[in-house]
Amino acid sequence: MTHSIYSTAISRIYGKNRGWVFTVNDFIDLGSCTAVAKALERLTRAGTIRRLARGLYDYPEKHPVLGYVAAHYERIAQAIAGRDGLRIQPSGAYAANLLGLSDQVPARIVFLTDGANRTVQVSNQQIVLKRTTPKNMATAGQVSGLVIQALRYIGRDRVNDKIVEKLKKKLTADDRRRLIRDLRYAPAWIGKIFRQLQE
16 A cells, blocks of 8 residues: 555655645545555655655756756645645835836745745745735735735835836736726725736
């Protein structure tokens, strides 16, 4: 049975793209948590997968010169969210970075969530899940949520024409229509920027 779990797990992993981040729950249909954990431990020892944190693994991407690259933050957060049935929304400097409004990649990557607060340490990065209000989570997973969080991070007094122009170039016509549909979830000052982006 354990060999069957191991074989099926390795087939499933090879069937995914490198960079896939997962938890034991992604294999729970194969057997008990203990049996799956043992199979993943064996795959980790073999170097097939990498243990990122307790119960969190990836099928690492490999650069031809640099070797194995760090797991992507968004994938790590999505794996945790999937395991725990949460919704997440990038926020702060990370949201601004995703939209090209900041070159800074923060040491603490913050995601808003409808679940409990928690911090996951992966190598030298901290991934923080921070509980927030239902209104902030109403746009989770939408471009409007990302723009709202990025603009909040930048701040009302620091949003200038250059930032608005960068957003205009980055956002598609569909993205801009989404902003208008989600206008009611944005603070009034961000709502004005949403309207500017339509021009």
